[in-house]
Amino acid sequence: MNFGAALLFPFQWLVSAIMVGLHDGLSSLGMPASSGWTWTLSIIGLVLVIRAALIPVSLRQIKAQRRMRQLQPDLKKLQDKYRGRTDALSGQAMAQEQMALYKKHGTNPFSACLPLLIQVPFFLALFTVLSGIPTAADSGKAIGAMSHEQVAQFGESSIFGAPLAASVLHGTPPGGNVVAVWILSMVMILAMTASQFITQRHIMARNMAAGTVAGPAARQQRVLLYSLPAVFGAGGIIFPIGVLIYWTTTNLWTMVQQFVLDPGP
Template identity: 70%
Template structure:
């Protein structure tokens, strides 16, 4: 076993254990063991287990994204402060102050990518499990927690006439494989694009939208779907199902967070304040939207020509 195989082995075993567990459970409920739909539901079950386990990581990602958006005004001031200064001491001082800003806001530029990075080993593990099905069948072996009998079942399983182990690059002219993989690749890239687009359109303040960080995010908005779309021609149908369902889960999570806990100053935050005002509820700042050491001002909402101003705390009069 090579170095990569050694690293991936525990992930392959865990992926196959979860899939086999769902497959056996669904079979006991009456679904055919060799059916491609039974194995497809097992892959969906794998997604649900992994994404449920990653909810704490997702919460950390949301906090990191919010922190990155809230520090953009301070980051822009820092960049203006050192604008045009290219000497080593100035660059070092700017880096130190920038790290201090990240620490103060409890975030860093890489935290937003954390769920994707955590998921990648499972993604590659599923890819290697499905890609190794035909080899395991020829050798008369199992793969991970899958017995040889289950390997034979999976290898023979299909949905809509397309084997779950087939990929567009190796379709051999099978029209069912070609059509289904193209549809799945489009679904995978579209759900990924929409998920990122809704964050930028609804859950970012004007300061964040004008920041250099936002320009990088806009590039990633288009680059990542292209990368996965091009790579998708080599993915087995089972992997495409996994990634599409994962994207749908992420989209649902993002929709809930944006609607219920939006970033202060974003269009979603203004929409939430308007909904609260329409219901006669107090317009307050988001829970968890405070910076460390500073309060975020409550949103101001225009409703039926009445301007709702944030309440100011009563100050004690100074005695002469």
């Protein structure tokens, strides 16, 4: 096991343990254990568990966004003060004054990205778990907290004819419907990129309402507005259906949460 795999292993175990626990709970309520819908609801439940645990961090993110909006007029004045001064001493002085402003307001340009960064290891863990299921099922191995029987069961499960372990780029397991995989993948890719775009547009609209469209934070938001949906859209063809379910659900959660917690003036 290499160093990266060793770092990711605890997250793989936690993600698979939550998913298995939810799956077993749904099975005890009468849902078929081998049904793709039981596993799909387990993945959606995994999102709800992780995002509910991140609510305190998300509240801090919203507060950080508000403080950055309040800070923008001061940053604009600072930029005007040093406009046209390209020497190293001026650049250093401007950077120091910017850091002083961030410290005074208790924020920084990257604080709003914290919930996304925290989710990255969970997302990578789920991606490696689901991507490894076809190989593990063939070799009789377990993955994380999933037993070999559960791995094989997941590998054979599907929704609308699309196996949860299938992806556009890596193909469809035997018995799966290739057309269903493509259609379901495209629908979810569109849903997750659209929700990401709407969320970022809402954040930018809040800044426009506050009169703070200038400055580095606004430029950062414009970059994120188009780059994040493009990244998710391009990456969607790599993700298994199960991962697309996870990422679509979490993007929809983020969109609703942003409108509820920071609805605007």
